Amino acid sequence: MKMTIEIDCSPDEARRFMGLPDVERVNGVYLDAMSKAMQNVSSFDQIESYAKQVAPMGQFGLNVFKSFIEGAQQAAGTSSLSKDPKQG
Secondary structure, eight states, rough: OOOOOOOOOOOHHHHHHEEEEOOHHHHHHHHHHHHHHHHHHOOOOHHHHHHHOOOOTTHHHHHHHHHHHHHHHHHHHHOOOOOSGGGG
């Protein structure tokens, strides 16, 4: 027997229905702090050291972020966050 249930609701409605807390304001504060901290970053080592201090997912989150940055660099054809500033 197979049953399919389709629920049409917004993410906010689903969160409230499941009793999960509203973290929108906390997330906004976190994103603001991260964007301010990253404004003057010139190397991946700086990103790595800062992310280890504040990242909620620890090393896993850092690896995901690293792969995201590397993918964006490859797509844009740049290497502005390379480990060696001489590489360019």
